[in-house]
Amino acid sequence: xxxxxxxxxxxxxxxxxxxxxxxxxxxxxxxxxxxxxxxxxxxxxxxxxxxxxxxxxxxxxxxxxxxxxxxxxxxxxxxxxxxxxxxxxxxxxxxxxxxxxxxxxxxxxxxxxxxxxxxxxxxxxxxxxxxxxxxxxxxxxxxxxxxxxxxxxxxxxxxxxxxxxxxxxxxxxxxxxxxxxxxxxxxxxxxxxxxxxxxxxxxxxx
Numbered sequence: 001x002x003x004x005x006x007x008x009x010x011x012x013x014x015x016x017x018x019x020x021x022x023x024x025x026x027x028x029x030x031x032x033x034x035x036x037x038x039x040x041x042x043x044x045x046x047x048x049x050x051x052x053x054x055x056x057x058x059x060x061x062x063x064x065x066x067x068x069x070x071x072x073x074x075x076x077x078x079x080x081x082x083x084x085x086x087x088x089x090x091x092x093x094x095x096x097x098x099x100x101x102x103x104x105x106x107x108x109x110x111x112x113x114x115x116x117x118x119x120x121x122x123x124x125x126x127x128x129x130x131x132x133x134x135x136x137x138x139x140x141x142x143x144x145x146x147x148x149x150x151x152x153x154x155x156x157x158x159x160x161x162x163x164x165x166x167x168x169x170x171x172x173x174x175x176x177x178x179x180x181x182x183x184x185x186x187x188x189x190x191x192x193x194x195x196x197x198x199x200x201x202x203x204x205x206x
Contacts, residue, residue: 010062010107015186016205022182025204028052029111031062035104037094045090048110052084056113059093060206063106077101081113114204117197119172121157123180125164125192133164133190135177172198179203 010031017026030051037044048057061077077100080093097108114120121139126132137160162169162177169177176196183205184190195206 008062010109027112029109031107031109034101034106057084058111058113059097060109062109064103114197117199120197123194125190135162175203
């Protein structure tokens with residue numbers, strides 16, 4: 001299998017969605033380009049409301065300078081959790097996310113919101129400072145899936161380092177590490193940062 005190219009966060013999610021039969025759970029999502037959304041917000045929000053029907057969604061950025069192999073830019077862009085039935089809430093959330101996107105090629109991701117997970121955060125597949133072979137998990141138990149990636153600090157945030165060839169892994173992260181190893185294999189890349197949540201012993205990838 002050839003090495004897959006990292007174009008954007010949304011492109012990575014589209015690739016991973018194809019591997020749902022391998023236990024990689026990507027919540028339902030839709031993506032649209034920045035310039036299309038800005039030109040016709042009402043039209044696209046109507047499409048989103050029809051796709052998701054009910055519940056909450058999270059609106060997130062997928063900028064062209066975000067989440068590349070050598071660039072993360074974590075916390076640079078906005079995200080917003082919205083009620084799909086509330087048009088004012090959706091419009092406010094979308095405008096909040098759009099305001100930091102500069103390129104017409106930037107995209108916006110609309111994704112099902114996983115509420116009240118037991119754990120959420122970001123896992124790095126190498127130490128970001130030394131490139132040492134560790135899984136570095138920045139995680140949080142507050143129940144908010146975007147707290148770590150927002151760049152905000154909270155007393156509930158923790159960091160765990162796990163040597164890549166470690167034989168013993170904390171039980172609450174065993175499934176996460178298993179899923180992340182599959183993602184490394186899919187992309188043929190061992191320097192990744194992956195947003196995740198764990199709820200009812202199921203790992204979700206964002």
